[in-house]
Amino acid sequence: AAGDLDAAELFTAYREAAAAEDLNAYTWVADQTPDLSAAAALPLRGVPLAVKDLFCTQGVPSQAGSKILEGYRPPYDATVVAQLAAAGTSLLGKTNQDEFAMGSSNENSAYGPVKNPWDHTRVPGGSSGGSAAAVAAGLAPWALGTDTGGSIRQPAALCGIVGLKPTYGSVSRYGMIAFASSLDQAGPFARDVTDAALLYSHMHGRDPRDATSVGRPDADAIALPTGERLDGLRLGVPDDLTGEGVEPGVWTAFEAALETAKGLGATVERVALPHAGYGLNAYYVIAPAEASSNLARFDGVRYGARAEADDLITMYTKTRHDYMGTEVKRRILIGTYALSSGFYDAYYASAQKVRTLIARDFTTAFAGVDLIVTPTSPGVAFPLGAKTEDPLSMYLNDIFTIPISLAGIPALSLPCGLSEGLPVGLQLAGPAFSENRILEAAYALE
């Protein structure tokens, strides 16, 4: 229509805003507007896309928040980046993140913390904090993140936007710099449910270059949600969720969302997840164990930074000492210990058994309800620096997101009001491949 921006004008407006931003949300911004005339005919019509820095982007810095990858420009695109480019999106920028996606506040980035656009003294959540902050601040129409234990859902909640962690295996991990391979999954951030659905509808699919990708059984069947009501939808609230340990304002917003759901025709009942309380414990063995193995490749030889030294072993040691951050080293130490001979059965094998029990809890629960609902995070965005000295209190941010990651099932975070003037997120989780049902419910509640 007359007065609409064309794709190039839109891209230029976002590019200029992103280059001038003061949140530290971007670590790289496109310095020119590409020729988007051909993209106008594609389904995503040249819409600019912000991409978390751990996705490989051809010829563009991909540093995963780490000094050890400073200046690394991959020779290829991650599969999802290529899929979205084929659908018409154009790379607007790379977004700041916790180093190797380890964190819940974006304070573990070697490129500095990201500020929450609602209050610049507070964290945006993490690890995909740059992507969430960019979308919330209008510095990108939508963005890609990754979620290993909550890193899409928690920053979406803390920044007041929509974030979807898809079913594990529905999206390719090829070209994502790995943290914990059995948990990592890419997903969209958007300002509303429809945009999140649209972006995800172009991301899923089996990829021969990722042996754990399966695509979707109902290939290409992600439908844009349309329903206004929730008649007959059975929602489950975990029965040990009593509001204890949850900030009162978050709990009030959560209960109000349940009332809204009932008003739209849903029923709400209690469901048992007897092993979910062990999720954090299992996760903090499994994720560091896989990370310690994945991060062995950063040795100063193959990628990124290299420390000067006279012999090879000193070079390895010094490179990893000088260019990896504290949290990354902590995870490598925990993971290496958990995998070491004599401790493997006590830690890693036990954690895998707990993981199976948690996955079974969800299967049992979904025999009685369609979706499980919780607050996404027990609190609103906290002040920068408030939890950096206490890793355990930081890890508690993910108490509601981690069991879902261990089970491999999909979940979405949707804004559900404010507490102390800051956004609260509602988490909706469903059985594997139930993204359509989750998106429909979220759309009706939005």
Ligand code: GLN
């Ligand atoms: N906060 C969790 C961690 O630090 C989850 C991070 C993520 O999902 N990438 O491991």
